[in-house]
Amino acid sequence: MTPLHQIDPGRHLLIAGPTASGKSALALTVARAQGGLIVNADALQIWSCWRVLTARPTSDDEAAAPHALYGHVAPDVAYSVGDWLRDVAGLLHRRLIVVGGTGLYLTALTQGLAHVPPVPPTVRAEGDARLATEGGLARMAADLDPATRARIDTRNPARVQRAWEVLTATGRGLADWQADTPPPLIAAHDAQRILVTADRDWLADRIAGRFHAMMRQGALEEARAMLPSWDPARQWARAIGAPDLVAHLRSEIDLPTATERAIIATRQYAKAQRIWFRGRMKDWQPVQADAKSTDRN
Template sequence: MNLENIPSDQPVLIAGPTASGKSALALKIAQSGGGVIINADASQVYDCWRVVTARPSEADESCAPHALYGHHAYDATYSAGHWLREVTPLLAGPQRPIIVGGTGLYFLALTEGMAEIPPTPPQVRAEADTLTLDQLTQLLDARTAARIDMRNRARVQRAWEVLRATERPLADWQDETPAPVLPLDKCSALAVLPDKNSLEARIRQRFSRMIASGALDEARAMRSRYDPALPSCKAIGVPELMGFLDGRLTLDQAQEDASVATRQYAKRQRTWLRSRMGDWTKVDLSP
């Protein structure tokens, strides 16, 4: 795409599925027109996974300022609300914000506003943890179900917890959302949607690149602290690498399982982008 068409006086938002090239685009924009690259990916906030979650490399970070990457411990509690509170002051900083990531909920919270829902009591969360995804799904109202990815346990569980704790559906809270921090008409919003075949080719190569770049070393360093219930340990590639280290999977099996999980995740992200970000400028970075 022609970077000259992006106004230099507006924040830039770049959303896209995993392995779509959005981080490389953010770096190009920062190098050509200046700005600070800000993370909008839920997995990349944790300090334990640089390679596995494809966080910017140290070389990339030396080329442009970066923020909100790897700044929380592996077991820290983190949500869209935490992210919104952290990103808001950066919007008024001295450098143009270039916000990039694959967590669509973060972008919607930023550009459409976020409901002020009371914190979930620990006992409600503990109860939710004992239920299966099907059980959680069956208890949700139709309006809320239509607004979230019903195959994403974290999103479904959050909606169930809100209903259980407040006795009001998540959709009701969302309908009372305050004004957004950054409306779409005040920024350049880009949705990276590469050709499906090109994206799948990138995904097939992703795990091999991770291994070559030190993903196994990251997994070994986290092995004693690994907890599959933690959001940080649910990043694609982490369960598969732990399966290999535990002897349950060969490296080829781990690669195949990770590739399948990545393709499924990318498909959900593409669907989200097309359904929830219709007003964003579509960008195809396929060669």
């Protein structure tokens, strides 16, 4: 990892990296040595219902340094990248150590985000219904304007539905709205930007070991607590591993199968993160993950 003497305490620090690469350990080390507020940039760690399953900082971590925007959103609340940016904006009077693996959050923070009008609930409900039908994802992607369709991952249901809803509600494609992007909250010269990189096989082993540790620490109990309100269409239900544990709790698969599926899903998520970082964060400073780190993130 980057030595502390190479980190500028006079600027914000942004740390990106794939899941389980040890970036949260780096953030905590910096905060303890230099001061600063650790700010979550992981779209899964915002949910109050998932602490273990999303590998949020432990209570000991939170006691060692101030943290913000972890577990602060209730499951019945919709939350967007725009909401996250507004939350971060309220913290800019402090030196921030922003850490996470959600590329959309980090690029919006450093490159700006278009102010797209809110989508009416009726349009969102129609989008949910269309996506739930057989072949719904492909049809929604086909309905998008060409510029937007070329810019998003058309295999990602959340991204496709969002783009479809914006086009339906406003008559303008998401790409068109994004062309009117305002200045970023944190410009490149105002922050040191670090991208943690890791060997694929090393990271795969880390992911597997971490998920088994999560199971010992209560991940299944977290899923059981959310079972009565389970709805796979809700944002909070997209936590990696949650669908697999719920399937086990519903007696659809055995626990070893659920565990293996969750590990595979996490590895696939890490691959998607690396693709985003390579494509959109080429100007970030790469640092190799610390093989000795025991941090989960």
